[in-house]
Amino acid sequence: VCLGPRNLVGLLHQFPPVAVTVEGANILTRSMITFGQGAIRCHPYLLQELEAANDPDREAGARAFDRAVISHIGLSVSNGVRTLLLGLTGGVLAHSPRRGAVAPLYRQVARFSAAFALTADLLLLTLRGELKRRERVSARMADVLSQLYIASMVLKDYDDAGAPANELPLVRWACEDALHTAQQAFDELFDNMQPRWLALLLRVVVFPLGRSRRRPSDALDHVLAQGILTPSSIRDRLTAGMYVPRSTREHLGRLEHALEQLCQTESLRRKLADAVRMDLAPGRTLDEQLVAAVASRALTDDEATKLREADHARRDALAVDDFERL
Numbered sequence: 320v321c322l323g324p325r326n327l328v329g330l331l332h333q334f335p336p337v338a339v340t341v342e343g344a345n346i347l348t349r350s351m352i353t354f355g356q357g358a359i360r361c362h363p364y365l366l367q368e369l370e371a372a373n374d375p376d377r378e379a380g381a382r383a384f385d386r387a388v389i390s391h392i393g394l395s396v397s398n399g400v401r402t403l404l405l406g407l408t409g410g411v412l413a414h415s416p417r418r419g420a421v422a423p424l425y426r427q428v429a430r431f432s433a434a435f436a437l438t439a440d441l442l443l444l445t446l447r448g449e450l451k452r453r454e455r456v457s458a459r460m461a462d463v464l465s466q467l468y469i470a471s472m473v474l475k476d477y478d479d480a481g482a483p484a485n486e487l488p489l490v491r492w493a494c495e496d497a498l499h500t501a502q503q504a505f506d507e508l509f510d511n512m513q514p515r516w517l518a519l520l521l522r523v524v525v526f527p528l529g530r531s532r533r534r535p536s537d538a539l540d541h542v543l544a545q546g547i548l549t550p551s552s553i554r555d556r557l558t559a560g561m562y563v564p565r566s567t568r569e570h571l572g573r574l575e576h577a578l579e580q581l582c583q584t585e586s587l588r589r590k591l592a593d594a595v596r597m598d599l600a601p602g603r604t605l606d607e608q609l610v611a612a613v614a615s616r617a618l619t620d621d622e623a624t625k626l627r628e629a630d631h632a633r634r635d636a637l638a639v640d641d642f643e644r645l
Contacts, residue, residue, distance in 0.1 A: 323640030327570045350454040353461035358439060358450070364391040365443065391440075398437040399524060405430040406527040420487055421474060424494045427532070428470050431501050434525040435463050438508070445517055455511065462504035470497040480556070488542045489553050495535045502532040549582050567635075577636035580629040587622050588629075594618065605630055 322329045359365050367387040374380025405413055405426075413429035415422040439460065442450055450457065473493045477486065505525060512518035535543075546553035564572040581588075594600040594617035595608060602608040609626060612618040618626075 321639055323642070325570050325638065325640050327574070346458075349461050350458040351451065353457075354439075354464060355451045355454075355457040355461075358443060362439075362443075363394065364388075395437065395440045398433050398440065402430075402433045402437045403524045403527060405433060406525060409528070409531060417474075417478065417482070419482075421477065421482070421490060424470070424474060424491070424498075427498050428467060428474070428494070431463070431467055431498060434505065435460070435467065437524070438463075438505070438521055441517060441521065445514065456508065459504045459508040463501045463508075466497040466501040466504070470494045470501075473497070483552065485546075485552050486556060488539060488546065489556070492535045492539055492543050495533070495539070499532045499534050502530050506530060548578075550579060567632075570636075573632070573636045577629075577632040580632040584625050584629040587618070587626050590622070591618060591626060 359369065364387045368384055368391065371380045371384035371387055374383065410423070410426040410430035413426035415425035415429075417425060442456065442460070446453060446456070470493070473490055477483075477490045480486070509518045509522045509525075512521070543553070547557065562571075563575060565575070566572045567576050591600060591608060591612055594612045594615070597617075599615040599617045600608040600612035602611050606627070609618065609623040613620055613623050
């Protein structure tokens with residue numbers, strides 16, 4: 320709102336236009352590059368088929384093409400059966416490399432991965448070269464792929480960290496959000512896909528029992544928010560590798576210092592609030608209330624000092640710049 324030395328994020332809002340100008344608009348990456356340009360290169364057999372079809376040695380090319388097509392058909396049939404079975408069972412039949420609370424998340428990623436592979440094959444079969452020009456189709460497939468990538472990386476990072484139990488809410492929230500977003504992308508794709516018979520077929524195979532993925536619950540939101548708003552291992556993991564100064568001469572350092580002070584004195588603030596309600600600490604300002612609370616022995620001198628220091632840190636973190644001359 321007001322630029323100045325204490326505005327920690329003001330200048331950051333000037334950087335995104337520069338990044339977009341240099342790197343290219345995100346909509347271009349989403350609509351054309353992520354899925355449209357990657358489909359051929361990343362497919363296990365499609366590139367082999369194209370190379371075989373263009374082989375100068377027609378006999379050798381025909382043999383290579385036949386092998387690739389047979390493998391391609393087998394993969395598509397396998398993905399179709401797997402997608403339907405996983406949809407009917409809610410992903411229970413999918414393999415999970417880990418047990419415990421994260422196992423259902425691994426299974427859901429496997430289920431959506433099979434659905435993505437099947438949908439990609441049928442789109443390539445029906446749209447062929449037109450697929451790159453169907454930017455909305457390509458964009459929604461890119462959304463599914465991106466969300467599956469996010470969920471996979473979250474699970475891998477959690478596993479690499481030794482699967483700490485106190486970080487499970489963070490993993491659950493990220494994966495549930497990614498899977499729900501992928502489901503929405505599939506739903507929008509099927510609503511708008513042409514030909515309609517293909518869209519109806521895919522909807523039945525991918526979601527035979529309807530859309531079961533839900534957004535992260537409010538209760539999970541609350542658990543995650545508590546982990547972020549207080550010094551915790553969750554907060555440390557999210558800020559790992561970031562520059563977090565300890566000096567209160569820097570604004571980020573002042574914010575961190577204020578957070579620590581307020582968390583450490585939370586019980587004392589509740590104690591003071593109880594004293595105010597019992598009319599043991601009357602006063603309009605905090606200082607008046609603290610003086611009265613000490614006088615009535617609701618708080619000790621040391622507790623009052625800690626509350627004053629925490630309030631000073633809070634006000635210092637909230638203060639804005641004041642310029643006599645512009």
